[in-house]
Amino acid sequence: MAKVLMKGNEALGEAAVRAGCRYFFGYPITPQNELPHYLARRLPEVGGVFLQAESEVAAINMVYGAAGAGARVMTSSSSPGISLKQEGLTYIAGAELPCVVVNMQRGGPGLGSIQPAQSDYFQAVKGGGHGDYRLIVLAPATIQEIVDLMGKAFDLADQYRNPVMILGDGILGQMMEAVEFPEQEQPAVLPAKPWASTGAKGRRPNLINSLYLNPEELEQHNERLQAKYAKIIANETMAESYLTDGAEIVLVGYGSSARIAKAAVDQARAQGIKAGLFRPITLFPFPKKEIQAACRQARQVLTVEMSMGQLVEDVRYNLEFKVPVHFYGRAGGMVPTTRAVLEQIKRLAEGGDLA
Amino acid sequence: MKKVEFDEERCKGCELCTAACPKHIVVMADHLNSMGFHPATVTDQVACISCGFCARMCPDVVITVRKEDKKHG
Amino acid sequence: MITVFARPETLTTAKTHYCPGCTHGIIHRLVAEVIDELGIREETIGVCPVGCSVLAYHYFNLDMQEAAHGRAPAVATGIKRVLPDKTVFTYQGDGDLASIGAAEIVHAAARGEKITTIFVNNAIYGMTGGQMAPTTLLGQETMTSPHGRDAVTQGYPVRMAEMLATLDGAAFIARVSVHNPQEVAKAKKAIKTAFEVQLSGKGFSLVEVLSTCPTNWGLTPLEAIKWLQDNMIPYYPLGVKKERQEVKD
Numbered sequence: 001m002a003k004v005l006m007k008g009n010e011a012l013g014e015a016a017v018r019a020g021c022r023y024f025f026g027y028p029i030t031p032q033n034e035l036p037h038y039l040a041r042r043l044p045e046v047g048g049v050f051l052q053a054e055s056e057v058a059a060i061n062m063v064y065g066a067a068g069a070g071a072r073v074m075t076s077s078s079s080p081g082i083s084l085k086q087e088g089l090t091y092i093a094g095a096e097l098p099c100v101v102v103n104m105q106r107g108g109p110g111l112g113s114i115q116p117a118q119s120d121y122f123q124a125v126k127g128g129g130h131g132d133y134r135l136i137v138l139a140p141a142t143i144q145e146i147v148d149l150m151g152k153a154f155d156l157a158d159q160y161r162n163p164v165m166i167l168g169d170g171i172l173g174q175m176m177e178a179v180e181f182p183e184q185e186q187p188a189v190l191p192a193k194p195w196a197s198t199g200a201k202g203r204r205p206n207l208i209n210s211l212y213l214n215p216e217e218l219e220q221h222n223e224r225l226q227a228k229y230a231k232i233i234a235n236e237t238m239a240e241s242y243l244t245d246g247a248e249i250v251l252v253g254y255g256s257s258a259r260i261a262k263a264a265v266d267q268a269r270a271q272g273i274k275a276g277l278f279r280p281i282t283l284f285p286f287p288k289k290e291i292q293a294a295c296r297q298a299r300q301v302l303t304v305e306m307s308m309g310q311l312v313e314d315v316r317y318n319l320e321f322k323v324p325v326h327f328y329g330r331a332g333g334m335v336p337t338t339r340a341v342l343e344q345i346k347r348l349a350e351g352g353d354l355a
Numbered sequence: 356m357k358k359v360e361f362d363e364e365r366c367k368g369c370e371l372c373t374a375a376c377p378k379h380i381v382v383m384a385d386h387l388n389s390m391g392f393h394p395a396t397v398t399d400q401v402a403c404i405s406c407g408f409c410a411r412m413c414p415d416v417v418i419t420v421r422k423e424d425k426k427h428g
Numbered sequence: 429m430i431t432v433f434a435r436p437e438t439l440t441t442a443k444t445h446y447c448p449g450c451t452h453g454i455i456h457r458l459v460a461e462v463i464d465e466l467g468i469r470e471e472t473i474g475v476c477p478v479g480c481s482v483l484a485y486h487y488f489n490l491d492m493q494e495a496a497h498g499r500a501p502a503v504a505t506g507i508k509r510v511l512p513d514k515t516v517f518t519y520q521g522d523g524d525l526a527s528i529g530a531a532e533i534v535h536a537a538a539r540g541e542k543i544t545t546i547f548v549n550n551a552i553y554g555m556t557g558g559q560m561a562p563t564t565l566l567g568q569e570t571m572t573s574p575h576g577r578d579a580v581t582q583g584y585p586v587r588m589a590e591m592l593a594t595l596d597g598a599a600f601i602a603r604v605s606v607h608n609p610q611e612v613a614k615a616k617k618a619i620k621t622a623f624e625v626q627l628s629g630k631g632f633s634l635v636e637v638l639s640t641c642p643t644n645w646g647l648t649p650l651e652a653i654k655w656l657q658d659n660m661i662p663y664y665p666l667g668v669k670k671e672r673q674e675v676k677d
Contacts, residue, residue: 061499065506197491201470369449408609414453420433
């Protein structure tokens, strides 16, 4: 299939359609509006349903109902709207329903800004909603990667009966790149969902529910969920290790920060510094084995994020505090420059502290 | 078979049926069921007109109501 | 002998957790009877609220989904958009529908979602122990209006049926009561009409059912029935508030 130049938000929509998504419920919020705009036109073309809900809260609950009825369904928002969806997400996780949720992050906290940020990492991977649950979190760094990961996102959601979050940012949503889509307009086969609430014809009624008033039952339910997460951790990590063999300084970043860090790594290498980049693609499950392998010879690790320091905590934790991990971040929509990141690398290489 | 039959173990003693009965024949029994309520009951089956009002008001599906099948008498 | 009255198939045999005299039991049964009579048990999905009827899924012999507090109309929208040929209903109390879920019910009605809502109005929050509801009457004492609801600080009760009837997407809106066998029969008729409106594709349907809460009103079930008649009906008049005839495309 030929490559086409597309805006990230729109490519997300087309990729979802090709992954078999036929239902979208969402609410306008900058900087992701091109996604609902695109799906408002595209979904009816493939016999799907687009509905603008009255709020992000209503949208995530429509997702719950649709997912419970057996559909491949998606919602999207940006940081403040994702905060509104937290209630719905814990219900979806507790009821073990599949769905895909897209967060094109913007500056926070509160109303923040409409500029890009990466300050929802904690919210995405540590919970956000109440209770012992996890989202599977995917962090694409290019628009092509969004397209390539979308099928996997829906497959993981269905396989594990869990919500999957695609954690992007305003840059990814707004930029345009050449992308290639899979040929198919939808998957050939979709998994069967005998548990769905489709009308109890010729069978016992199905129940979609997260309420377990009996403590023994709720504990057992939680243990089942944890066993599921253990399987996800064991089998679903994804990461990119770039020039990390023998690297003495390893940069860590995801999404747009990783692209900037990669450029800085290339410039550092050109100046004789043995730098490398570790880029987690799954943020949950965190690619622990992979980061430890990538940092085996590292003397310093530098985490680059558009936040005041969230991913960096997991980097320290997963490296088991065996390597010094430094942090360089910008906030509020300020984007780290390649030059500034290179500056940090050079200081570490010279044995000094960061600026 | 009785015209009006009470599944006493389901009854919560709310007495709504006693007010609903137009013949005033539904009363609360002296004994208790296993939930600790006085269940509703009808002793005067003959007086029952099978109107079903008691069953309509019952929140707990305690009451089954039947009527004579006129065809077979 | 012919059986004149028995448990409908759409109701399970489970003994309910509801208080003695709670009219949830009557209303559940009416919904079940209507589903039986329309022959749609195997094609119906119900959505339970948060409130006393949070466990309604134990009592209906149907596919059910448990919704977050107030969100049932949104959940039902999701289900109905995926399964437009199935019958979808929500069953909600006054906190669920008129307080936290006010936006969701208004917009489901405004969109004309082809779902049916059964709204149980007992002027109080039952499950959580008797707090004030948006439907609590002026002067009514509750756990969070201990001196009686005061209009100055706590505002006025909300008449949901009248409010929703102003929306073009609403095809059938009615308010009924269950305080005696005659009203129970009328309530059943309204509930049946509401489901028929959904089946005919006319749009959104809602039946508001005036109900008692003996436990939190501090009354016996029979006293509560009287309190409903004396106090609730004057403020919440019974009747059909909206009935659209034609199918809107």
